[in-house]
Amino acid sequence: MPDLATPVKQVDVPALYQQHWRSMVRLAVLLVDDLASAEDVVQDAFVALHRRSEALRDPNAAIAYVRTSVVNLSRSVIRRRQTARRHLRVAEPEATPPADHDVLLRDEHRAALVAVHDLPSRQREVLVLRYWADLSERQIAQTLGISAGSVKSAASRGMAALHRVLGEQS
Amino acid sequence: MTDDDLERVLRDAFDAKARTAVGDTTAPRPLDVSIRRVRPFRHRSSWLAPLAAAAVVAALAAGLVVAFRGQLGGQDVVAGHATKIGTATPTIPGRSTAAPSSAPATTLTTPVHVALKFSDGSQFGVGIPIIAYLSRKITDARPFAAATVVTVNGRPAAGAWYFESSGAQPGYPLEAHYRLQGYWPAHSKISMELPVKGLSAGKGLAFDDSLTLAFSTGAANIATVDDTTHTLTLVSDGTSVGTFPVSLGATNTPTRRGTKVIMERGASICMTGPGYHECNVQWTQRLTYDGEYLHAAPWNIANLGHFDSSNGCTNLSTADAARLYKLLEIGDVVQYANASGPAMRLGDGYGDWNVSWPQWLTGGALATR
Numbered sequence: 001m002p003d004l005a006t007p008v009k010q011v012d013v014p015a016l017y018q019q020h021w022r023s024m025v026r027l028a029v030l031l032v033d034d035l036a037s038a039e040d041v042v043q044d045a046f047v048a049l050h051r052r053s054e055a056l057r058d059p060n061a062a063i064a065y066v067r068t069s070v071v072n073l074s075r076s077v078i079r080r081r082q083t084a085r086r087h088l089r090v091a092e093p094e095a096t097p098p099a100d101h102d103v104l105l106r107d108e109h110r111a112a113l114v115a116v117h118d119l120p121s122r123q124r125e126v127l128v129l130r131y132w133a134d135l136s137e138r139q140i141a142q143t144l145g146i147s148a149g150s151v152k153s154a155a156s157r158g159m160a161a162l163h164r165v166l167g168e169q170s
Numbered sequence: 171m172t173d174d175d176l177e178r179v180l181r182d183a184f185d186a187k188a189r190t191a192v193g194d195t196t197a198p199r200p201l202d203v204s205i206r207r208v209r210p211f212r213h214r215s216s217w218l219a220p221l222a223a224a225a226v227v228a229a230l231a232a233g234l235v236v237a238f239r240g241q242l243g244g245q246d247v248v249a250g251h252a253t254k255i256g257t258a259t260p261t262i263p264g265r266s267t268a269a270p271s272s273a274p275a276t277t278l279t280t281p282v283h284v285a286l287k288f289s290d291g292s293q294f295g296v297g298i299p300i301i302a303y304l305s306r307k308i309t310d311a312r313p314f315a316a317a318t319v320v321t322v323n324g325r326p327a328a329g330a331w332y333f334e335s336s337g338a339q340p341g342y343p344l345e346a347h348y349r350l351q352g353y354w355p356a357h358s359k360i361s362m363e364l365p366v367k368g369l370s371a372g373k374g375l376a377f378d379d380s381l382t383l384a385f386s387t388g389a390a391n392i393a394t395v396d397d398t399t400h401t402l403t404l405v406s407d408g409t410s411v412g413t414f415p416v417s418l419g420a421t422n423t424p425t426r427r428g429t430k431v432i433m434e435r436g437a438s439i440c441m442t443g444p445g446y447h448e449c450n451v452q453w454t455q456r457l458t459y460d461g462e463y464l465h466a467a468p469w470n471i472a473n474l475g476h477f478d479s480s481n482g483c484t485n486l487s488t489a490d491a492a493r494l495y496k497l498l499e500i501g502d503v504v505q506y507a508n509a510s511g512p513a514m515r516l517g518d519g520y521g522d523w524n525v526s527w528p529q530w531l532t533g534g535a536l537a538t539r
Contacts, residue, residue, distance in 0.1 A: 013201070014201060017198065017201045018198060021198035022192055022194075022196065022198070025191070025192050025198075026188035026189075026191065026192050027188075029187065029188060029191040029192065030184055030187060030188060035191050035192070038191070039199065043199075043201070046201055047201075050201075106186070108179060108183070109179070109182060109183035109186050109187070110183075112179050112180055112183040113183050113184075113187055116180070116183075127180060128184060131177060131180045131181045131184055132180075132181070132184035132185065132188065159173060159176060162176055162180075163171060163176060166171065166176070166179075167171060
């Protein structure tokens, strides 16, 4: 009997999607600050994974790939948004989160998030990956495609900036 | 605040924000590996399009789609879900709506970008065409036409696209106009959905963006210019507003014959032509690309109502021009049924109403059905 259905071992994208959708959207929300863009970013990241899923055999490698995509795509969203602001003709919706969105947060948290949002992308990414995703310095370096030293310096610069901003406010 | 304090605040803040945005019980929306996605109105091209297109190509090439479909329990992931992203309310994951399913492009394609001339929220006269610019000369307009959904006050409208070459926008060699058989109903809300991202635009071409447009119409203002009585008569919502003496183009610079639409307005502009350069021309309303206007011509009062002596414009007294400037808006119709110049064509301005409906339905440069 001809065996046409030789299974190729590959990453199960839909399963990964089900499993990691929530944490990835949360990661993206922390980076881009609005849910609609965050969901788009995650969709696009999994579409990219889907494209690559043949090449990726290891679910851990796959999720690292998605995480990197989410970070990179989030950065693009922010960049596009900034470009759009420069060209005022362009209607970029949802550039700010809905008014009721952060109402549930405590003042202290809101101030911290605003300060994080105002950081340069790299510093924001490092802090989110470190304190929310709980990644090690090495994992952050791999995710961002930078050296561990750069992670360290981005983290310390980011923390210093937050100290400054939040210190002034209190 | 110590580093430890700050770290704790950050952890708590991130956690609170993440959980507020996406609840623990929120279900993922379906994974959409097709590249159809309705985005809010946006001019700029999405650089993701080629990526997404490539994803679909790779998926199809690898035959993954079949396996994928099986894994999702028979859910049709190829036809996909056009996910409309809300503009006012936070997105609720999973509230995708099923799209009219045309198959997405399945070959590696060159992107075609679509840009709409008008922005959301404007009010226009009833003669306004919806104008889209295309970044390439597409070879098949049928998917574009079939995907277009236009409603007038929430009811489906039976208009059609008409394609012509365009020089209006750099980088956009093709222009499409959408109109109904007759003018838009007055005082109406019109919306268009153009979910064409990923659809084929012909062999090797696919649209890279989806657009929406919402605008409204004002009063049905129809101005009629009679070149025998040298008057302009304005009828608004069926009621005559007034008759104004005019002077049209002289014999060697005649005013075009046909139906024109106000394209742009300026309270005071400069006009230049052969042998004249006149600034501070007041109450101007443009009707053609080459520069026919309604405008104040206080220097030509003697000829108003009597004699055609302009460079092609419709000269009016300053008071009348000002009054018309207040009454009219972009998209209002000005008819020159018996003017002495050449027939107004589509590309001379918003010359859409000079194309017969049967001709319009052919789609012009491209078949639309």
